[in-house]
Amino acid sequence: MRPDHGVPEKEEAEPEHPFAPFIRTLGRGPGRSRALTREEAREALRMVLAGEAEPVQVGAFLMLLRYRGEDPEELTGLVEAARGAVKAGPVQPGHGGVDLDWPSYGSGRTRGAPWFLLAALALASAGHRVLMHGSNAFTSGMPVLDALPMLGLRPARSRDEALERVEETNFAYLPLRAMSPGLDEMLHLRALLGLRSPVNTVARLINPADAPAGVDGVFHPPYIAAHLGVAQRMARPRLLVMKGGGGEAERGPAKPVAAHLLTYPDVEVLSLPALRETRASAAGFVEVWTGSARDEHAEGTVIGTIALGLLAMGKASTPEAADAQAAEIWNRRFG
Known part of the structure; x- marks a missing residue:
């Protein structure tokens, strides 16, 4: 048995959560952060609505979006994800539709x-x-x-x-x-x-x-x-x-x-x-x-x-x- 010299074993790095890149992109800091692209925003909100993001991540995500201001391209991706979640779309045949x-x-x-x-x-x-x-x-x-x-x-x-x-x-x-x-x-x-x-x-x-x-x-x-x-x-x-x-x-x-x-x-x-x-x-x-x-x-x-x-x-x-x-x-x- 190897003697214990009081040196702690090296901890393995915890794998990054799949949602973390979205928060990092928004919150890197002055000169480095940016708005999400339309595609990134769509995927980010899809993950949130599918329960694939942790509660602390959702709070950070929303407040970073708020702090940065509402970007039309980013918002468009968010709206597309929301529409997908509610199954928005044309009214089925047989209905008169909505004006x-x-x-x-x-x-x-x-x-x-x-x-x-x-x-x-x-x-x-x-x-x-x-x-x-x-x-x-x-x-x-x-x-x-x-x-x-x-x-x-x-x-x-x-x-x-x-x-x-x-x-x-x-x-x-x-x-x-x-x-x-x-x-x-x-x-x-x-x-x-x-x-x-x-x-x-x-x-x-x-x-x-x-x-x-x-x-x-x-x-x-x-x-x-x-x-x-x-x-x-x-x-x-x-x-x-x-x-x-x-x-x-x-x-x-x-x-x-x-x-x-x-x-x-x-x-x-x-x-x-x-x-x-x-x-x-x-x-x-x-x-x-x-x-x-x-x-x-x-x-x-x-x-x-x-x-x-x-x-x-x-x-x-x-x-x-x-x-x-x-x-x-x-x-x-x-x-």
Whole structure:
């Protein structure tokens, strides 16, 4: 037996985890780190959603993405992985499809009722097929999930059920947790990490039913270019992006706003005028929908938001025409 001279045996190097290169690429340091390529980002999020990354790696990955800023090429790969996970794509034959994709992932601290939901329902009453999807877990206002039963509606439990609902009623709401539990879990890491991650952007851009048009609200104007950049790389036909109330695709009536409309491959900036000088009030959400209560600010918000959908779908040629048509749709929402 060899005598023990107190020299420790050499430890064998632990093999590197397959996900580690993605974190290293993002976090090497000034002058050495870089954004992931589209292909790298697609594979990285695929691994995360397949459970092939450790929890500590997922947290580091999300925060490095956040710290570096949202790169359109990188985001495109992330969106492609998310679409693969939710089996996004064209609607199967036999279904009428979806006209308008409406993501709802706002978490603004000043949000009240989701007036944009009434706009989507009014568009549905006019024959436009709308699929809304989202999560409002961090909003201080009324989440869509709480508003639906107030209107006699319920969320879909799967993408297939959502498409059936759209076929029957022209509208469905698909919660992110039903569409992708993995993405929903990543979104909820905000409570642990203290910061919003790019998953919020990724979820907004999934377009689960390949609708030819979409409306998209952001909280900070710099995100507009990133959202449009992804849409262009994915050759989406039409997408309207704007800074909306609480980060939602919602247009307040009292101030003019700029809307960025992608008609692939070009982007046009539309100047949407103020509709009416009003101030927010405490009008009842259901009462405004049924017409049992009148509120100029709430109704102006809904009408202005209906116009966003019309412009996104190309159903109106100018903002003024969209506003006029939107008012008519709202006034005739019950036939």
